Amino acid sequence: MTNTRPVSTGERLARGGIYAILIAAALVYLLPLAVMLLTSVKTLDDIRTGNILSLPVEIVFDAWHKAWSNACTGVSCNGVSGFFWNSFQIVIPAVLISTFVGALNGYALTKWRFKGSELFFALMLFGCFIPFQVVLLPMAQTLGYVGLANTTTGLVFVHVVYGIAFTTLFFRNFYVGIPNELVLAAKLDGAGFFTIFWRILLPVSAPIIVVCIIWQFTQIWNDFLFGVVFSGQDTKPITVALNNLVNTTTGVKEYNVDMAAAIIAALPTLVVYVAAGKYFVRGLTAGAVKG
Structure with missing residues (x-):
């Protein structure tokens, strides 16, 4: 008993x-x-x-229908549906690319250290603290040079560049806690760089992958500054469309439409947190106390 x-x-x-x-x-x-x-x-x-x-x-539910279905014309915006899907076209590839590259960087910086790796990591970490406003002009010039100005691909590129610093930090701290003996044993068996990464590191990386996905998804989906500066008329993310909608006045201020549009804009992040919130906390604490 x-x-x-x-x-x-x-x-x-x-x-x-x-x-x-x-x-x-x-x-x-x-x-x-x-x-x-x-x-x-x-x-x-x-x-x-x-x-x-x-x-x-x-x-x-007329306000919901109006907030969703109508489109923006000129400087007037009466709906967010098209821009809702624009945000998904930006968020999904940016999250996947930055998470994958961050995992590779974190793996290389902890298990395949090279000369200058600590300096490389310090420079990437320094990138996390550069204010976004500082790089608006250089980034706009770069996008213009490579032909990606005012495009969805250009916005994906911008978010990947900024996201890699954070994802590298998360994965690097997480991989520090994985025994080096696993990697050494795999090397003795003839496994190469990518074989070890795919078969040993990634299978145990689920918690930190969830952290990076939630972090990046939230940051990119809620971004307004990059969206308003680097997007074109037809490539605006939903945050810019929501701002246009709220600040467009045609005689009568439709607060019900504004609130419906704001909820629509917030729904994806709410769904992500509800679905994977507990894994976010677990993965973040797992990576925060190592290294």
Whole structure:
């Protein structure tokens, strides 16, 4: 039989107090989302006569339809659907490329060290701290020289360049904790650089891969500065389209449409965090305490 110590009244009260504080904090944190949801399903008359937390008199989804389906023309923007898919065309390749290159860099910097590898890593780490505004002009010139200005491919290139520094840092810290004996044994068996990478390092890298994917996905999806500077009229990401929508006035400010568009823009990152949030914390802590 297993002896279990009875929980005292004081411990129950303390535990209840902790849960009460956590629930209250969660409610406060979710309050803006509740306001956005309520506003997005209200009519304009309902918004004018009620307060921000009042329940809708009638639930309507016209604002959602308008926020999604209409397109931008000239300087006026009335919808985000096309730009929603633009963001996916930017995010998916940028995340995959930067994660893969970061994994290779982290592997080489920990298991195949070369002369100057520490300096190389220090320079990449230094790149993490360069303000984005500093490189806007040089990056615009570079994209122009290679013919990628105002294109989706150009935005992918920009995000890959900036993402590699962070993914290399994550993978390098994670791979430091993997025993070198595994790599040495594989070398003795005749395995080469890429064989070791594919068959030994990558299979155990799932936690840090999830960290890099979530980190990069969130950073790139929510980016506005690079999107507004380096995109063309038809290649804008959803953050730029959302800004245009919110700041476009045609006589009547449609707050319900603005809120619906903002929720649409935030949905992918919410889905990613809900689906893989626990793996993010696990992988981040695994890589943060090594090396």
